[in-house]
Amino acid sequence: MDGQAIFKLLESGALDEKLKKLYVCGAGDLPRYRARFEQAIVKFEERYGAGRDLMLFSAPGRTEVGGNHTDHQRGRVLAASVNLDVIAVAARSEGGVVRIQSEGHAEDVVALERLEPQPEETGGSQALVRGICAAFSRRGCPAGGFDAYTTSDVLSGSGLSSSAAFEVLVGVMVNELYGEGRESAVEIAKIGQYAENHYFGKPCGLMDQTASSVGSMVTIDFKDPARPLVEQVPFDFAAHGYGLCIIDTHGSHSDLTPDYAAVPQEMRAVAAAMGKEVLREVDPAGFYAAVPRLRAKLGDRAVLRAMHFFDDNERVAREVEALKADDLEAFKRLLIESGRSSFMYLQNVYSPAHVEEQGVSLALALCERYLGQPGAGEGGAWRVHGGGFAGTVQSLVPLAQMDGFVQKMEAVFGAGSCHRLAVRPVGGVRVL
Known part of the structure; x- marks a missing residue:
């Protein structure tokens, strides 16, 4: 279907129900979502030519709901896709070259005759595209050339994982353009992780890609990382009178690499001292019996971080039980x-090297003050979101308080720092 035909479908309202589902929105919001796809088609045709057989795609950002720094120890997490996404207009092409023009970025051009990692691409989006195509090829689906124009409203630096959304988007495009949709959402997530680990050069876990690819609220158990257990846990916060917010404290992420790296390093050091590779393999009772020896060998912080893992890993299971029982309190x-x-x-929540900067701590304190304690159907909830240190805070806010809450938080952290989200019921998809 060419661009003009898709324009007619959009304007006729034929795609409205899909758009409502993707963006968890009402009829009043549809014009801007229609216009977003229409503008992407215009941009595609300006760059790659009109009259081509086009497909539309979408992959969402994700929010971490439960399990903070548990995934890298093969623990449990609870995450959700959100109603912010990366969209693409794409068409197959001849010649074995992938060209992706992402709004605001230089065009990525990847020639597929070379599928091995290219050192000069490390850390760039070309590496992700090449790695994803290589993974499909090894699975018996040789990817061919295609052109795509993408645009994203997944907030960069907000902890909503715009990179995983891009990986899932490329995976869905290859799967639909050349794989006849054979690969499952979980397999597409694994393909994205593979590309990020082995081509992009970042040793990430699988949570971000899985949440984006599978969609909805999803719990993931990484006990066996080769075969993670993935279960959707649909839950409608809005139906219970609540909405999700992400508060960006706008803290500087410079010089924080040692802080982020120390978390898994110290957890693995505790596991190694217990004769295991990761904390998921360690018996908690044995750990607590060994605390005197462990603190003498590794220091108190490593012991405390292990305690967090054991508690938060079990807490995810109880969070899932509460959602299944419809027990929001x-x-x-x-x-x-x-x-x-x-x-x-x-x-x-803050770097010990920069104790003067504690935006995450302040946001948590203000959430507690403004939202109050849960009980009798009132009050909200709040937690560190994602990696932490200088990042974001997640809050669950009564809808009746939402406008006032956003206003108070943005008075402290700046206009546009408090982002309202909804859980999207689907992951990476071909829209048309």
């Missing part, structure tokens, strides 16, 4: 417990 209490564990034991 129990879920809110567990969310706050998780945030306090991150603050007290994991200690990822």
